Amino acid sequence: MFDWLVVGAGFAGSVLAERLASQRGDRVLVVDRRPHVGGNAYDCYNEAGLLIHKYGPHIFHTNSEQVFDHLSQFTEWRPYEHRVLAEVDKTLVPVPINLHTINTLYGLDLTSEQLEDWFAARAEPVEDILTSEDVVVSRVGRELYEKFFRGYTRKQWGVDPSELDKSVTARVPTRTNRDDRYFTDKLQYMPAAGYTRMFERMLDHPNIQVMLKTDYSQMREEFGYKRLIFTGPVDEYFGYCYGRLPYRSLRFEHKTLEQEWHQPVAVVNYPMEHDYTRVTEYKHLTGQQHPCTSLTYEYPTAQGDPYYPVPTAENADRYRKYEALARTTEDVWFVGRLATYRYYNMDQVVGQALATFRRIEASVPGANRA
Ligand code: FAD
Numbered sequence: 001m002f003d004w005l006v007v008g009a010g011f012a013g014s015v016l017a018e019r020l021a022s023q024r025g026d027r028v029l030v031v032d033r034r035p036h037v038g039g040n041a042y043d044c045y046n047e048a049g050l051l052i053h054k055y056g057p058h059i060f061h062t063n064s065e066q067v068f069d070h071l072s073q074f075t076e077w078r079p080y081e082h083r084v085l086a087e088v089d090k091t092l093v094p095v096p097i098n099l100h101t102i103n104t105l106y107g108l109d110l111t112s113e114q115l116e117d118w119f120a121a122r123a124e125p126v127e128d129i130l131t132s133e134d135v136v137v138s139r140v141g142r143e144l145y146e147k148f149f150r151g152y153t154r155k156q157w158g159v160d161p162s163e164l165d166k167s168v169t170a171r172v173p174t175r176t177n178r179d180d181r182y183f184t185d186k187l188q189y190m191p192a193a194g195y196t197r198m199f200e201r202m203l204d205h206p207n208i209q210v211m212l213k214t215d216y217s218q219m220r221e222e223f224g225y226k227r228l229i230f231t232g233p234v235d236e237y238f239g240y241c242y243g244r245l246p247y248r249s250l251r252f253e254h255k256t257l258e259q260e261w262h263q264p265v266a267v268v269n270y271p272m273e274h275d276y277t278r279v280t281e282y283k284h285l286t287g288q289q290h291p292c293t294s295l296t297y298e299y300p301t302a303q304g305d306p307y308y309p310v311p312t313a314e315n316a317d318r319y320r321k322y323e324a325l326a327r328t329t330e331d332v333w334f335v336g337r338l339a340t341y342r343y344y345n346m347d348q349v350v351g352q353a354l355a356t357f358r359r360i361e362a363s364v365p366g367a368n369r370a
């Protein structure tokens with residue numbers, strides 16, 4: 001008999017399993033249908049001996065010291081600030097759009113102040129900024145929107161930015177200075193020995209048992225447990241009773257080249273050309289030295305593993321119904337990107353898991369606590 005069954009060994013499930021086991025002495029069974037821990041953050045060494053991310057590039061960044069300190073119990077860190085270039089009009093320029101991007105693309109020599117006016121002269125007035133198109137055209141105008149955002153977003157999401165909530169493209173700011181970092185969070189690091197090692201250390205506790213290649217739907221009758229943490233898709237848990245929540249998927253094409261480097265930065269985005277959205281070269285992220293280099297091309301698809309909740313008004317309405325049902329389902333906690341249908345980064349999922357643990361502490365007596 002386990003105190004808890006945790007479905008999913010990604011950030012949401014692993015953080016909670018560790019807390020329940022180490023802080024309360026509870027016995028925890030973690031299951032994942034995949035053959036590995038780590039969820040979408042899983043990394044591994046490929047046949048050439050290069051550390052790659054199986055499900056696309058994962059860069060850790062946060063403003064939360066609480067989240068950073070928590071994870072620091074299970075990993076050392078490698079300082080890393082992420083930089084991205086986009087191929088636009090056959091030229092590689094920094095994304096987010098900054099002073100250097102505009103001066104390079106348009107052959108100008110503007111100052112930051114002049115660039116503010118330059119944007120203002122092109123921005124289209126939008127009364128109510130609601131969609132992912134509104135966010136960009138109201139800040140930088142239609143031409144830059146079409147060069148940097150429209151094509152990429154259509155590829156990535158399979159819908160026009162005008163149909164997506166503003167929060168999607170609002171993830172990528174516009175700058176008038178020369179800051180070419182993708183993120184501005186105060187803490188930006190990669191786990192020094194990789195994500196998988198960090199997860200292994202988190203789950204390495206005598207009270208935690210991990211079963212991989214195990215689907216919840218097939219094992220739930222086999223083991224006794226008192227309470228459940230579910231981190232898979234919430235619509236799947238409820239048998240799709242309100243219909244399916246759409247998730248966007250990706251097909252990853254992994255390649256190894258017999259050359260030391262392929263591109264100047266870790267990620268190059270392709271907003272205007274190709275079927276793939278971006279190409280990642282891992283050695284920039286990991287700091288690994290190797291005579292070869294490994295890349296991943298991301299091809300967005302409608303079918304496949306659920307990676308991205310799709311933020312539209314219709315999907316938000318549907319999710320709210322599942323959320324109401326989840327709230328009335330006793331002894332089950334829904335946590336993580338899929339179970340709460342939120343476009344969350346890793347640090348946000350860790351924060352959500354730690355907050356869930358505090359709620360559990362306040363409501364569930366710790367029977368095994370020493
Ligand atoms: P997941 O990692 O999806 O884990 C859920 C686990 O549950 C999975 O392993 C799944 O197999 C398992 N599962 C589901 N249903 C069942 C079932 N019925 N039975 C058994 N097991 C089940 N975040 C960042 O902060 N920085 C980044 O750079 C970044 N890049 C990303 C790039 C890509 C391509 C993607 C897709 C995401 C990226 N993210 C990034 C987001 C990050 O992956 C997530 O925030 C985080 O991994 C979510 O953790 P989770 O535990 O909620 O879900």
Ligand code: UDP
Nearest residue numbers: 086095148149152153156168169171172269
């Ligand atoms: N985006 C874009 N062009 C870019 C980069 C991002 O149009 O060069 C849009 C696109 O819709 C993307 C969203 O902004 O899905 C969020 O980008 P982010 O890099 O945060 O995506 P993630 O890393 O989560 O896939």
